[in-house]
Amino acid sequence: MRNELATTTFLTPVQDYLPLVEKRMRAEASGNHPDLSAALEHLLSSGGKRIRPTIALLTGEMLGAEPERLVTLAASIELLHTATLVHDDLIDGALLRRGIPTLNARWSPAATILTGDFIFARAAKLAAETNSVEVMHLFAETLSIIVNGEVTQLLANHTPVARKNYFQRIHAKTASMFELATTAAAILSEVEEKTIKNLSTFGYEIGMAFQIVDDVLDFTGEQAMVGKPVASDLLHGIVTLPTIKYYELQPDDPDLLPIINGKYLDEAGLTRLAESIRVSGAVEDAMDEAHQFVARGLDALSFLPHSQEKQALEDLAGYIVNRIM
Amino acid sequence: MRNELATTTFLTPVQDYLPLVEKRMRAEASGNHPDLSAALEHLLSSGGKRIRPTIALLTGEMLGAEPERLVTLAASIELLHTATLVHDDLIDGALLRRGIPTLNARWSPAATILTGDFIFARAAKLAAETNSVEVMHLFAETLSIIVNGEVTQLLANHTPVARKNYFQRIHAKTASMFELATTAAAILSEVEEKTIKNLSTFGYEIGMAFQIVDDVLDFTGEQAMVGKPVASDLLHGIVTLPTIKYYELQPDDPDLLPIINGKYLDEAGLTRLAESIRVSGAVEDAMDEAHQFVARGLDALSFLPHSQEKQALEDLAGYIVNRIM
Numbered sequence: 001m002r003n004e005l006a007t008t009t010f011l012t013p014v015q016d017y018l019p020l021v022e023k024r025m026r027a028e029a030s031g032n033h034p035d036l037s038a039a040l041e042h043l044l045s046s047g048g049k050r051i052r053p054t055i056a057l058l059t060g061e062m063l064g065a066e067p068e069r070l071v072t073l074a075a076s077i078e079l080l081h082t083a084t085l086v087h088d089d090l091i092d093g094a095l096l097r098r099g100i101p102t103l104n105a106r107w108s109p110a111a112t113i114l115t116g117d118f119i120f121a122r123a124a125k126l127a128a129e130t131n132s133v134e135v136m137h138l139f140a141e142t143l144s145i146i147v148n149g150e151v152t153q154l155l156a157n158h159t160p161v162a163r164k165n166y167f168q169r170i171h172a173k174t175a176s177m178f179e180l181a182t183t184a185a186a187i188l189s190e191v192e193e194k195t196i197k198n199l200s201t202f203g204y205e206i207g208m209a210f211q212i213v214d215d216v217l218d219f220t221g222e223q224a225m226v227g228k229p230v231a232s233d234l235l236h237g238i239v240t241l242p243t244i245k246y247y248e249l250q251p252d253d254p255d256l257l258p259i260i261n262g263k264y265l266d267e268a269g270l271t272r273l274a275e276s277i278r279v280s281g282a283v284e285d286a287m288d289e290a291h292q293f294v295a296r297g298l299d300a301l302s303f304l305p306h307s308q309e310k311q312a313l314e315d316l317a318g319y320i321v322n323r324i325m
Numbered sequence: 326m327r328n329e330l331a332t333t334t335f336l337t338p339v340q341d342y343l344p345l346v347e348k349r350m351r352a353e354a355s356g357n358h359p360d361l362s363a364a365l366e367h368l369l370s371s372g373g374k375r376i377r378p379t380i381a382l383l384t385g386e387m388l389g390a391e392p393e394r395l396v397t398l399a400a401s402i403e404l405l406h407t408a409t410l411v412h413d414d415l416i417d418g419a420l421l422r423r424g425i426p427t428l429n430a431r432w433s434p435a436a437t438i439l440t441g442d443f444i445f446a447r448a449a450k451l452a453a454e455t456n457s458v459e460v461m462h463l464f465a466e467t468l469s470i471i472v473n474g475e476v477t478q479l480l481a482n483h484t485p486v487a488r489k490n491y492f493q494r495i496h497a498k499t500a501s502m503f504e505l506a507t508t509a510a511a512i513l514s515e516v517e518e519k520t521i522k523n524l525s526t527f528g529y530e531i532g533m534a535f536q537i538v539d540d541v542l543d544f545t546g547e548q549a550m551v552g553k554p555v556a557s558d559l560l561h562g563i564v565t566l567p568t569i570k571y572y573e574l575q576p577d578d579p580d581l582l583p584i585i586n587g588k589y590l591d592e593a594g595l596t597r598l599a600e601s602i603r604v605s606g607a608v609e610d611a612m613d614e615a616h617q618f619v620a621r622g623l624d625a626l627s628f629l630p631h632s633q634e635k636q637a638l639e640d641l642a643g644y645i646v647n648r649i650m
Contacts, residue, residue, distance in 0.1 A: 032469070032473045032476075033473055033476045033477050033480065035476065035480050036473065036476055087438055087439070087442060090438065091434075091435040091438060091439070108479075109416075109434065110416040110479055111476070111479060111480065113412055113415065113416060113438055113441075114412070114416070114472055114475050114476045114479060115476070116438075116442075117412060117441075117445070117468075117472045117475075118469065118472040118473065118476065120442070120445060120468070121465055121468035121469040121472055122465075122469060124449055124461075124464070124465035124468065125462070125465035125466060125469060127461075127465070128458060128461035128462045128464070128465050129462070131458050132458070133453060133456050133457070133458060133461070136449075136452075136453035136458070136461050137450070137453045137454070139449070139453075140446055140447075140449035140450035140452070140453050141450060143442075143445070143446035143449065144357070144443065144446040144447060144450060147439055147442045147443040147446055148357045148358055148361065148443065150439050150442075151357075151358045151360065151361055151436065151439045151440070151443065152358050154433075154435055154436060154439060155358065155360050155436065
């Protein structure tokens with residue numbers, strides 16, 4: 001995964017800063033219980049694309065943020081992301097993430113809950129160390145949005161086959177943190193309100209696209225590459241954009257009924273449905289929509305003068321819809 | 326519990342503000358999933374002494390903090406406290422708190438984890454709304470201390486019969502948040518550094534005393550009043566100050582061996598030990614120590630001019646060591 005990213009060009013402007021972000025995150029465990037350090041080390045060395053800190057760094061460098069504060073912000077955002085994954089994996093009972101054992105696969109639920117809490121605390125500490133009250137507001141608001149989205153999904157009887165619900169869900173789950181990355185970096189750069197707003201839009205739009213592509217890859221990706229069975233969302237009754245697009249194309253397919261009614265007992269039917277979705281053009285329709293999100297994101301960037309970082313953000317937006325994992 | 330407090334005098338200066346704190350906390354659920362509102366409502370109506378917000382309010386009023394920011398701070402601290410209780414009760418498998426069902430008694434572990442996360446997020450949001458970067462730092466640092474303390478206790482094979490470990494533990498568990506309440510309120514009051522430091526000391530000392538008294542009440546309180554079996558800490562192998570004091574008095578009591586060695590299988594022996602501790606003078610020795618903490622706290626306050634709020638903080642410190650529940 002890292003090798004793939006290493007060949008991309010958008011990392012060039014941040015290659016000196018990403019190691020500092022890693023260092024900043026790892027430093028947060030020191031002085032605490034050794035098992036907390038070990039857990040954080042395990043989590044941080046499990047890979048991950050570091051796409052959120054990369055976006056924050058590129059945005060801040062482009063707009064002239066002070067490097068030290070920017071590195072702190074980037075570390076804060078990646079730790080917030082890491083903390084949510086720890087609790088998510090525990091709730092889902094996931095034993096692997098990116099092919100590496102999750103914390104809950106090795107630790108008790110109690111230790112896993114507390115490790116997640118600890119990483120939240122350290123993420124909040126780093127957010128405070130940006131010395132920006134506005135960034136702190138955004139950080140807390142984003143965490144609320146993420147958790148509210150998780151609660152909504154957890155307590156729903158089933159996920160409706162409805163665009164509105166889907167877009168709300170992927171905003172909470174993914175786009176909110178991309179938006180945080182660009183907005184907070186712009187705030188630290190002390191640029192005018194209009195610029196901050198445009199960067200917020202860019203973060204939101206590419207974040208939405210990122211999650212749509214993730215959901216498409218769940219249908220089309222190789223099992224070994226995404227680390228879970230193909231169409232695993234659908235098999236768990238989770239409705240994503242390809243299914244919604246398929247419903248628009250073939251509303252009368254009887255295989256859709258269990259999904260519409262929230263009953264996922266018929267695995268054979270769901271497997272058949274996944275195959276129907278794959279060959280129906282719904283996946284391509286979903287990708288079209290991802291491209292539209294990216295186009296709106298790029299549009300929001302277009303008012304900025306050319307720079308190496310702006311080019312990198314454009315490349316990154318392109319990578320989001322062209323990646324295969 | 327509330328009736329007992331209602332008869333005390335130290336609430337007089339804050340009686341107009343405490344309802345605003347309640348309102349501020351409850352408002353944090355609005356706009357989110359209705360079950361989150363219901364959960365927060367359930368937690369907030371389960372009683373609780375509101376001693377942490379009371380301390381913050383008294384300190385800030387005494388030192389001239391702006392009331393709106395002070396109410397926000399007080400609500401933030403009580404929500405932080407509430408969030409830690411939600412995860413604690415889940416980890417302990419506690420089904421009742423203050424005689425009322427815990428969240429985990431009625432909800433799934435997944436929903437309980439996320440509700441705790443949500444309340445952390447809203448506490449952080451309120452902390453950010455104090456518009457003080459310093460308060461945010463303290464807030465995040467305090468959360469780290471609390472969680473690190475919980476992890477340390479969880480992962481220890483057993484709790485050593487050692488003062489140092491005990492004091493570290495009760496600092497993390499309780500005194501850190503009392504210290505946050507007084508320090509953050511002083512920071513919002515924009516008083517000189519020396520005053521902030523003295524208020525930190527006051528918060529720390531009365532917080533330590535508060536937990537020692539809690540631990541003493543576990544030995545001496547009526548079951549119905551503390552809501553759990555007498556000496557429940559000891560029966561769970563948790564060493565508190567009365568046991569440490571008893572060990573200093575009677576190091577050779579063979580009933581201490583399971584506690585020293587971390588083996589708590591012999592319930593009859595532990596029950597006998599609890600009774601020995603109760604009649605040995607160890608409880609009184611522990612209370613003496615609580616009084617010393619309070620005395621140091623009052624000493625740190627003494628440099629301040631007389632005011633109704635200062636008197637109330639002194640009364641509150643007295644209440645901490647004289648309360649019977």
